[in-house]
Amino acid sequence: xxxxxxxxxxxxxxxxxxxxxxxxxxxxxxxxxxxxxxxxxxxxxxxxxxxxxxxxxxxxxxxxxxxxxxxxxxxxxxxxxxxxxxxxxxxxxxxxxxxxxxxxxxxxxxxxxxxxxxxxxxxxxxxxxxxxxxxxxxxxxxxxxxxxxxxxxxxxxxxxxxxxxxxxxxxxxxxxxxxxxxxxxxxxxxxxxxxxxxxxxxxxxxxxxxxxxxxxxxxxxxxxxxxxxxxxxxxxxxxxxxxxxxxxxxxxxxxxxxxxxxxxxxxxxxx
Numbered sequence: 723x724x725x726x727x728x729x730x731x732x733x734x735x736x737x738x739x740x741x742x743x744x745x746x747x748x749x750x751x752x753x754x755x756x757x758x759x760x761x762x763x764x765x766x767x768x769x770x771x772x773x774x775x776x777x778x779x780x781x782x783x784x785x786x787x788x789x790x791x792x793x794x795x796x797x798x799x800x801x802x803x804x805x806x807x808x809x810x811x812x813x814x815x816x817x818x819x820x821x822x823x824x825x826x827x828x829x830x831x832x833x834x835x836x837x838x839x840x841x842x843x844x845x846x847x848x849x850x851x852x853x854x855x856x857x858x859x860x861x862x863x864x865x866x867x868x869x870x871x872x873x874x875x876x877x878x879x880x881x882x883x884x885x886x887x888x889x890x891x892x893x894x895x896x897x898x899x900x901x902x903x904x905x906x907x908x909x910x911x912x913x914x915x916x917x918x919x920x921x922x923x924x925x926x927x928x929x930x931x932x933x934x935x936x937x938x939x940x941x942x943x944x945x946x947x948x949x950x951x952x953x954x955x956x957x958x959x960x961x962x963x964x965x966x967x968x969x970x971x972x973x974x975x976x977x978x979x980x981x982x983x984x985x986x987x988x989x990x991x992x993x
Contacts, residue, residue: 752968763958765958777962786947797865805873807870808871811830812880818886831875832871849936854936855935855936856936873915873919875918876921
């Protein structure tokens with residue numbers, strides 16, 4: 723009885739620690755939120771008054787909405803591509819019959835290890851030879867390269883408790899590999915796939931360095947628009963868009979936490 727009581731306390735303490743750490747990381751960001759409602763024309767405390775003028779500016783037609791549209795298009799397409807590629811790669815590693823699996827894994831996750839400047843510079847020279855610089859296709863491919871490792875790691879973790887003999891049994895029953903994966907493996911690893919896709923989208927949506935190397939004027943993403951705005955002139959419209967991005971980040975954090983907890987609950991059932 724005491725053992726279960728102590729285990730319950732440990733779980734609650736672990737959850738409380740996670741919540742406190744999240745608040746500790748988010749609290750400094752919340753300090754700029756009130757400025758986005760300022761009626762003034764520059765960043766200042768105390769606020770001269772409250773107004774929604776800066777939200778009206780960023781969410782009406784103009785450079786901010788064009789940048790947001792570009793970020794959403796690039797993020798969604800690169801997320802779809804990286805989710806497919808990362809899931810297939812994780813499934814290949816889970817079969818444990820790949821030659822030089824360690825070297826291949828290191829190669830595939832290298833984009834998340836190398837500094838973004840190195841990745842951006844390398845992609846700039848490569849895509850320049852292929853005529854992909856300054857194009858939406860080039861930026862989508864670059865973001866796919868950066869996002870795929872996050873999907874690979876997330877899905878590979880979900881496949882740790884998956885019995886690969888189930889796929890062999892399905893094949894012996896006449897199911898095609900695609901049908902066996904969709905009908906058997908995918909429902910089990912869906913939380914991991916969803917978590918990886920979310921990480922991929924957030925990686926693409928927040929990426930700035932590669933966008934500076936690869937993107938042209940017509941491929942200006944939201945982080946690049948914010949970077950240019952901070953460099954040229956600072957007004958509360960940047961804080962308004964930052965508040966919007968903060969809400970997206972919090973939503974992503976909560977969704978990832980939910981998917982992670984769901985994956986952990988499913989593991990005992992799989993074993």
